[in-house]
Structure formats: C-alpha cells, structure tokens
Amino acid sequence: MWRFRLLVQLLIIYMLWNGVFAHTDTIFGYSKQYMMSYILGVTVVSAITTTMRTTDIAGDVLKGTVVNYLIKPISFFKYLLAKEAADKLIHVPLAIFEIGLLLVFFHPLLYIPSNIPLYLLFFLSVSMGWCISFFISLSLSFIAFWTTEIWAPRFIFTVVVSFVAGSLFPLDILPKPLYIVLLATPFPYFFYAPTAIVLGKAPWTLLIGSGIWLIISFTLARFIWQKGIKEFSFYGI
C-alpha cells in the first residue's frame, strides 16, 4: 500500500509537470527533459533515503519492547541501520520498477549524466542523506521516552519533508532567499541535494551541508537516546 501511495504521488507530480510544460519550453531555468529527469531521479533517491523502520521504535518504547534491544549484545544504532538497509533491498528495486512503468507508458525524454565523478558525488550525497534522515527520524521516535503524543510530531515531520525536501520540485526554483534558508535546514539533503548534484544542477559544495547535518543529527540522536534510556522504566509481564 505504501508503494502504491508513492506511485500515485509520482503519477500526480509527473502529470502536473507534464501539464505545465504543455505551455512553455523552459520554466525556472529547467527544460522539460531536466525536470522529468529530476522528478524520476528524486523518486529513486527518496526510496533510498526515506527511513521506514525507525517509526516502529516509538511504539517499541511505549509498549516497553525496546528492552529487547537493550539486553542484546549488539549496538542498537547499528542494528537499526542494518534493518533499514535490508528494507532498502525491497523498496529501491520497486521504485526503479515503478519508474520503468512510467518510462514504458509515457516515453519521457530524459537527461542521463555522462560525467562519472558526478555519480561518485551522488553516492556520497545519497548515503549522507539516508543517514541524516535516519537519525532525525530516530530522534523523533525517541520522543516516546517522555510522551505518548508521538504520532502528531511524526505527521508534521512527514508533511514538512514531503514539501521542503524536494520530492515535488527542485528547491532551486524557489525564490533565492527562501532557497538559502532551506539549505540551512536538514531537509534539502534528503532528496534534493543528491538528485540535483547528479544532474549537475547543484554544486558539490552541498555535500558540506550534508556533512554538517550528518554530524548534528547523529549527535542529537545519540544524546536523546542516552537521555531517554536513563528515564525509561518498564514492568514486565
């Protein structure tokens, strides 16, 4: 169902941009070829960087089943990262398959970058984007150590990410001041930065922002986790 939802969203955005380019050849400095490449590219990136399994942790904390992780002789963070990576093995091929369907049905003209170093930068950017998304999502789940109101903050986070991470449009089409403000937040490094870098639409310097947010998000998640487990108590059944 989750994948179907993403497919519907992809179809809406693809068709919206297709409709927009019916009246013009270029908009916000993007040709149709570049924009469609961005929209399809960002779909693959979002399949990689969106974390799915960390949301379960809030429920585990509330139910007390998080103790199962605490008593195991493995790193909690590494365990979750491995779980997320396994999840990607399912979702990334599915996202590629969905894009394949779109390509078969609509035959869009795409821009395929031929510059190999861009792919290396992309790999680095997408890896950091995944980690930032993972640590922030994990921090949100850790709210459950202090409150049962866990779904509303998660919902707000999802809503904000769906717009300002670049899944609907490349963020550089926004007014310059707004774009600069957004770059100071972690969200553009989830989807926008990797896709724009590989398409040659954004400078490699965005990797610096990714690096900074990776350190901040990891430190934050680690700090909240350590605080949280000190607060945590649970009676067994």
Place this chain on the structure above:
Amino acid sequence: MKHTLSLLKLFSYYSIKKTLAQPLSVFLFVVAKIIRFALFFFFIHYLLSKTRMLVGYTLTETLLFFLTFSLIDGIAQLLFREVYRFRPLVTEGTLDLVLTKPYHPFLQILIGGIDILDVVMVCIYGVFALYFLRQIDSSYSLSLVVYILLIVNALIIAAAAHICILALGLISSEIDNALSLFRDITRLGSLPIDIYSEPIRTILNTVVPVGVMMSFPVKGYLGLLSIQSLVYSLLLGTVLLWTSLYMWRRALVHYQSWGG
C-alpha cells in the same frame, strides 16, 4: 427520524469527547493539516504564477479544483471516520453488539464517529473555495447549484465506496488497505483530471470515478460539463450507492461472528 438524529448526536458527542481527551495531539494534527494545505496551495500558486495556465485552466480555476478536492475529501473524512475503526469490531466480535441494536448499523459504523479535526479543515477549505468561486465569473446562473449538486454526488460516491469497504471488511476483515487504496486513488483528483493522458483520463472518469467525484463539480461550475455528463455523473452516484448497499446486504448474509 428524531430518534436517529438524537443517536447520531450522541455518537458524535462521544467521538468529539474522545478526540479532545488528547488536546495537544489535536492541536498538532490540525497544525500539520494546515501546513500541508498551505504548502501545496503555495506550490500550485507559485508554479502557475509563472505559467499562468495548466492544461487550459487559469491559476484561479486550478486552485478551485484543488480546493474542491480538499473540501470533498475533508467532508468524507469527517463523516466516515468511523470506518477506520471497523476492523477491530469484526475481529473481536463486538460487531454483533452493533448489529443487534434497534437502529441501522451504519449509524454507528459508517457515520457514528465524526472527526473534529476535519471540521476545522473543512471550514478552511470552504472559506477558500467560496472566495475563489466568487473570483470566477461563471457564465450561467445555475452554476453554483450544479457545483453543490455535484459535490453532494461526490459525497454519495464516497459513501458508496466506504460501504463497499465495510462489506469487504465483513467477509475478509480487510479494511485498512482498502481504505488506503481508496484515499490514494482519490488523490489523483487533487488537480484537474485533464492533466492525465489517455487512457488514464477515461479510466478516472469511468472505471474509478475520481474525475466524476473531484473534477466534475468545478467543470460544472465553469460550464464545461454537458448535460449528458451531468446526468451520467448523477446516475453513476445512484448506481454506485445502490450497488454498495446490495454488497453490504450480501456480505451480512455471509458474515459469521468472530467473537469468543
């Protein structure tokens, strides 16, 4: 009728009380919904302020399509929220307690749990929709009547879909995925259905009537709907409602309590 209304009032009162028991959560969810609406509204506005047109529709008209979708979706969420809580009734066997009550079960399982969060949002969508309706100078006098009629028709189709989901839930306990499927498909109507190429557009106007639900009211208001299309949409709404009620009755015949 008076008895039914008083029961509905009672169920709604309980539902609102239950929701308001978590005021912080209510506040945050409403804020999130407002943010989502505002951001998508801004996105469409920003995009079309450059191109001026989307598949032949102006910025104001496109926004009206989005607002009408939001309004219909919001009202459907507000009215039929209880369907989301139907599965445990079936799997735990407590549905028997509803079925044996001396009132129609839909009063409880279909419209018995109005969502106060959506009341706020529906008011916001309604005010915006009214503003943009006034911005568009409709060419014929009955336009507003047609618009409201087609919104009511869309809600009838939404009711039919939710009854079908309840019927499916009775025989298979499969509710959540069916609801997600319905919501995801209706989201295709958040923008004018004309943005989709063929055969998707035809499918969305016939097989899965998202176009009839979400795009026809605005098209009717703009005078872009033929009388045949209008009759077709009203007939479709009636047929779908009748079919859903038939499915519910058939499902009830096959229903066996899961309780124990």
